[in-house]
Amino acid sequence: MNLQKKVVAITGGGRGLGRATALAFAARGSDIALLDLNAADLEETRKLVEAQGVRAYTHVTNVALESDVTAALDGVIAELGQLDVLVNNAGITRDAMLVKVKDGEVVGKMSIEQWNAVIGVNLTGVFLCGREAAERMIRAGKGGVIINISSISADGNLGQTNYSAAKAGVASMTVVWAKELARFGIRCGAIAPGFCATDILSAMKPEVLEKVVAPVPLKRLGEPAEIAHTAIYIAENDFFTGRMIYCDGGMRF
Numbered sequence: 001m002n003l004q005k006k007v008v009a010i011t012g013g014g015r016g017l018g019r020a021t022a023l024a025f026a027a028r029g030s031d032i033a034l035l036d037l038n039a040a041d042l043e044e045t046r047k048l049v050e051a052q053g054v055r056a057y058t059h060v061t062n063v064a065l066e067s068d069v070t071a072a073l074d075g076v077i078a079e080l081g082q083l084d085v086l087v088n089n090a091g092i093t094r095d096a097m098l099v100k101v102k103d104g105e106v107v108g109k110m111s112i113e114q115w116n117a118v119i120g121v122n123l124t125g126v127f128l129c130g131r132e133a134a135e136r137m138i139r140a141g142k143g144g145v146i147i148n149i150s151s152i153s154a155d156g157n158l159g160q161t162n163y164s165a166a167k168a169g170v171a172s173m174t175v176v177w178a179k180e181l182a183r184f185g186i187r188c189g190a191i192a193p194g195f196c197a198t199d200i201l202s203a204m205k206p207e208v209l210e211k212v213v214a215p216v217p218l219k220r221l222g223e224p225a226e227i228a229h230t231a232i233y234i235a236e237n238d239f240f241t242g243r244m245i246y247c248d249g250g251m252r253f
Contacts, residue, residue: 001145001235003028007080008235009073010034011063011129012090014041016198017149019048020224021087021231026052028232033076033083035061035129036090055080063090063125073132082140085235086133088126088148088170094118095159115162122166127173130188134181143185145235148174149227150192152248167192171244178242187241189234194248196222217250 008025012018013034019041022032026049034049034056036042042058049056057079059072076083094117100108130146137144153160154167174190181188195201195212201221204212213219230247234240 001084001238003030003085003232003235006030006084007076007082008032008085008087009076009083009129009133010087010089011061011125012036013058013087014038014045017193017196017224017227018087018089019045021089021228022049022056023052024225024228024232025085025235026054026056029054030085031055031080032057033072033080034058035063035072037062063129064120066128069125069128069132073129073136077136082142083133083136083144084142085145085147086129087231088129088146090125090129091122091149091151091166092118093160093163095163096161097159098161110161118162119166122163123169126170130173130177134177134184134186137186138181138184141184144187146174146177146181146186146188147231147234148188148190150174150190150244152192152194152246152251152253154192154244155253157253174244175242182241187234187238189240189242190244191227191230191234192244192246192248193227194222194246194251196224196227198224215251216248220249222247222249 008030014036031054032049046056061072062068094114096110148170150170151167153164154171156164174188177188
């Protein structure tokens with residue numbers, strides 16, 4: 001896909017990986033629709049995107065709510081006239097051990113609230129955005145690309161039952177959608193980032209960050225722009241679909 005003058009919608013587009021992805025697509029000449037819950041973050045990213053000479057619109061959106069997703073993507077069509085690429089990036093963490101044990105006694109467990117919050121945003125949100133984007137792409141009859149952001153945690157990470165389950169589901173949905181939507185000219189790919197230099201990790205104490213980086217063969221965090229570059233590859237390569245790219249510095253759990 002030639003990304004010049006294409007319309008790209010990015011969930012979680014207010015900061016971090018979403019902002020980096022928005023800027024990468026804007027650099028290719030794409031117009032950008034930013035979806036996020038934080039209005040201030042959205043506004044800051046919008047200004048950065050528009051500084052690259054393309055159009056940008058923002059939508060305060062809870063991706064876990066069907067009505068929000070429908071309204072946001074209807075707004076994208078109304079404002080920008082089309083939808084060519086969706087990047088399903090929005091995600092949250094609520095980490096906890098399944099059962100926490102201290103001195104032989106159970107002292108805690110992952111709550112149903114922690115489970116539901118992560119599944120709602122990271123799995124149901126991806127489903128809703130993917131479904132609604134696919135419908136609009138099919139109606140337009142011009143094909144499109146859906147890019148889902150999974151994680152190396154899809155392979156299973158200690159203390160992340162909810163997050164790992166959601167990200168594994170995202171990886172599986174990508175394969176299903178690639179099979180179902182190919183006949184409409186819609187490709188679907190996924191990215192599994194490793195530990196990246198987002199605000200949360202970058203704010204860690206040096207000694208804590210050192211422990212995070214230690215098992216990574218490249219001995220550093222990934223840069224958001226490197227994940228964004230992977231999204232560009234998926235969008236531009238017309239023979240890519242149904243696969244997940246690990247971009248993790250060689251990290252394995």
